[in-house]
Each structure stands twice: as C-alpha cells, then as structure tokens.
Amino acid sequence: MLTDIFAHRYLENPIWDNFDENARRLLVQGFRIVSEQLFPYYDASGNERSESKALWDGLNKKLAMELGLKDLSSPTYGYYTEWNGNKHWTSGSWPKITVCENFVVAKYDGSVSADQFIKERLSFIEIAFREQEEKLASLNASLDKRIQQEDLAAKVRPNRSLRLPGNHGDGLRAWNKTQNDMFRASCNELNERFRQCKVKLHYHNGFIQISEDEVIACEIEQPFWNLVSDPIWRNVDHDMKEAIDLRDSGGRDPALFAAKALESTIKIISDAKGWTKGNEKGATNYIDNLRAKANGEFINGWERESLVEFFSKVRNPFGHGAGSQPVPELSPPQTDWAIEFCMIWAKNLIRRL
Incomplete structure (x- = not known):
C-alpha cells in the first residue's frame, strides 16, 4: 500500500x-x-x-x-x-x-x-x-x-x-x-x-506542507485546517492540500483545485441546509441557494457577486478547454491570492453554520 x-x-x-x-x-x-x-x-x-x-x-x-x-x-x-x-x-x-x-x-x-x-x-x-x-x-x-x-x-x-x-x-x-x-x-x-x-513548513490534517507567510499561516491557514478536519469536509481538505502541493512543486493549475475546495464547501452547506433542489448546473446555482431570501440569505448580494466573479474569471477558464485561445496561467502572487481567497471564504462560510 x-x-x-x-x-x-x-x-x-x-x-x-x-x-x-x-x-x-x-x-x-x-x-x-x-x-x-x-x-x-x-x-x-x-x-x-x-x-x-x-x-x-x-x-x-x-x-x-x-x-x-x-x-x-x-x-x-x-x-x-x-x-x-x-x-x-x-x-x-x-x-x-x-x-x-x-x-x-x-x-x-x-x-x-x-x-x-x-x-x-x-x-x-x-x-x-x-x-x-x-x-x-x-x-x-x-x-x-x-x-x-x-x-x-x-x-x-x-x-x-x-x-x-x-x-x-x-x-x-x-x-x-x-x-x-x-x-x-x-x-x-x-x-x-x-x-x-x-x-517555512506547517503540519495540518496529516500533511506537512510549505507555508510561506507566518501571519497567513496563523490567521488563515491554521483556522481553515482546523475547521475542515471534520469528515464532512474531507473533499474540501483533499482539494486544498492538492492545490498547495501543486503550487509548491510548480504543478499545473493549483488555483483550480483551490476553487474546487471552495465549490465543495458551498455545495456541502447547500445540501446540509436542505436548499439543494437537484437541478443545479454549476457553482453559480449553488451560490444562489445560499443567497435566496427563502433560505434566509445565508450570504448577501455583494458576497454573491464576489463569489460568482471568482468562479467566472478564475475557476472557469481553468476548468474548461482553452480551444484555440492561449492556455490561461496565473502568476505566483495571483496563485497565492486565489488559494488564500478560497481558504478565507470556505472558513467564513463554515463558521456561519
């Protein structure tokens, strides 16, 4: 094994x-x-x-x-x-x-x-x-x-x-x-x-990984890893670790895996709250479940726009074939931002439960 x-x-x-x-x-x-x-x-x-x-x-x-x-x-x-x-x-x-x-x-x-x-x-x-x-x-x-x-x-x-x-x-x-x-x-x-x-190393949920910024590790990363250690968040935990490993090894599309972790968080919350209807086609539909007035507006309007914008401009270009267009690529600082963005949002949403 x-x-x-x-x-x-x-x-x-x-x-x-x-x-x-x-x-x-x-x-x-x-x-x-x-x-x-x-x-x-x-x-x-x-x-x-x-x-x-x-x-x-x-x-x-x-x-x-x-x-x-x-x-x-x-x-x-x-x-x-x-x-x-x-x-x-x-x-x-x-x-x-x-x-x-x-x-x-x-x-x-x-x-x-x-x-x-x-x-x-x-x-x-x-x-x-x-x-x-x-x-x-x-x-x-x-x-x-x-x-x-x-x-x-x-x-x-x-x-x-x-x-x-x-x-x-x-x-x-x-x-x-x-x-x-x-x-x-x-x-x-x-x-x-x-x-x-x-x-610059950090242990969390079974893995030692690189953590570049001490403040980020203390204020964002460690609280995030603590929250997703519960088995219900295992896919969130797995995809975020994959994102960090890809970032540290120079692998392809680490931001995509961070976005998958955030999308899983949103879907799990929608399911747990009983808001999932079964006809959702993508992340935006699940985000709308969290925004719906009938569901108590788990997130508000500007929060919805922020999440939709991220999936539209950051996640989707990496989640689909580029066709005849140049393959999208984020710079190292942009990759760090995308991972931290997903961690912050996932941590914040989980704490609202």
Whole structure:
C-alpha cells in the first residue's frame, strides 16, 4: 500500500542547503513529540505497553517501504565483551521505538544531500502524526456508539456493584475531548518548532506542507485546517492540500483545485441546509441557494457577486478547454491570492453554520 510522504512530495523542491544545528534540533524535538506525547512506548513503570510494539513496527514499516528499506535502521545489535580474558559475543534485538529513533536522530554523514536526509526523517514525523490523526478520527466517529454501549452496560449492572457518580456519557465526552485537545497541542508545538527552526513548513490534517507567510499561516491557514478536519469536509481538505502541493512543486493549475475546495464547501452547506433542489448546473446555482431570501440569505448580494466573479474569471477558464485561445496561467502572487481567497471564504462560510 502506497503511503504519501513529505520526502516524495517535495523531492524537486529544495528546502535545506546544509545540515545545521537548527535541523538537528528540529528532528530531535519532532521525534520527542512523537515518542513522549503521541505514542509513549513504555508505561510509568518502564514496561513496554502492550500496543506499542505493533504500533511502532507499523510506523517503521510504512516509511521503510517508501524509502526502499527493510527497516529504518538495524533491528539488531551485537558486540564483543571481554570477561576473564575471554571474548564473549552479546547480541539482541532493538525495541521498535529504538529502530525508529536511530533513524530519525542519526548523525548526518554526507552520504546523501542534507535536503534528502532531513526530508526523509521529517516524513517519519509526518506519518506518526497522521497515524494519530486517523486514530482520533475513528474515536470521534464512534463516540456516540460508545456512549450508547456504556449506558446499556450500566443499566444491566447489579445495583450492588460499585458505581462512580456522574453521567457515563459526559465522562466519555470529556475523555474524548481531552484526547483531541492533547493532539492539537502537539500539532501546535510541532508548528512552533518549525517556526523556531526558521523553516517555512506547517503540519495540518496529516500533511506537512510549505507555508510561506507566518501571519497567513496563523490567521488563515491554521483556522481553515482546523475547521475542515471534520469528515464532512474531507473533499474540501483533499482539494486544498492538492492545490498547495501543486503550487509548491510548480504543478499545473493549483488555483483550480483551490476553487474546487471552495465549490465543495458551498455545495456541502447547500445540501446540509436542505436548499439543494437537484437541478443545479454549476457553482453559480449553488451560490444562489445560499443567497435566496427563502433560505434566509445565508450570504448577501455583494458576497454573491464576489463569489460568482471568482468562479467566472478564475475557476472557469481553468476548468474548461482553452480551444484555440492561449492556455490561461496565473502568476505566483495571483496563485497565492486565489488559494488564500478560497481558504478565507470556505472558513467564513463554515463558521456561519
């Protein structure tokens, strides 16, 4: 199974000229966030957690497969010791967390470019964060079912059994919220580590991508990614990530994918509100659903005109064949504007729900 990794997406986009102290510190800090906050390998008593071996082995195998390795680093060790004048061979297997750690925090030896070396190790951190993202998504999706199961179990328990005060559902919701809050704090810390390292990267919703402007990242990008992390917005999330990857790699038509993300936002809202009639032929019809007085004017007149103008002048020329006319192309600043425009509008519309 293919795994999308940072090192492959940005293969042709150099970020590091050399391996310096900032890069070394970033890799150590990133690994510590994973090993201490996301997936601790040992419990408080220093014993291996039952689920840790399989989880860390999975992280090892996923990245090793993409890098064409059997393991990220040697899974075994061996060395000679001397006792009573005789040499003795000592050998064993490393815990899976050590196999991963020896790879991520390895000393740079110059055998590959510093850029490749750092990107491959950041790919491990990306995969680990994505793993936790997926685990939390599963927990969030099953929360109502788990509450129902707990309530049912509570009803059939004997009255004489020990019961703690409080509502079981509230307890599960609080625990679930704590897990999400802890992960978001880890994401924020990783992004702060990127900032301290003076590298223009940003983690969001399973991916590390380039983020050129710190203010834009803080005020526009991060709130946008937080909002579209809910499964209902998965197409919005996917298309916007595609837009950014295409922009960063010099690919074709990144603004088109940003526009697709915005159009999906508008369609999802129209569907969720029950305003979709089924005879819509394009983005303008869905925008009109949001503008309609009968629907409470979710957006007003000038907002409608702004959205229609964008789809007419920016999205449509890229969404249709150019025919005998020159192929439309946006400059880099115009591309950035189009992506930010779509993020701002999507974020604003979602917050109105």
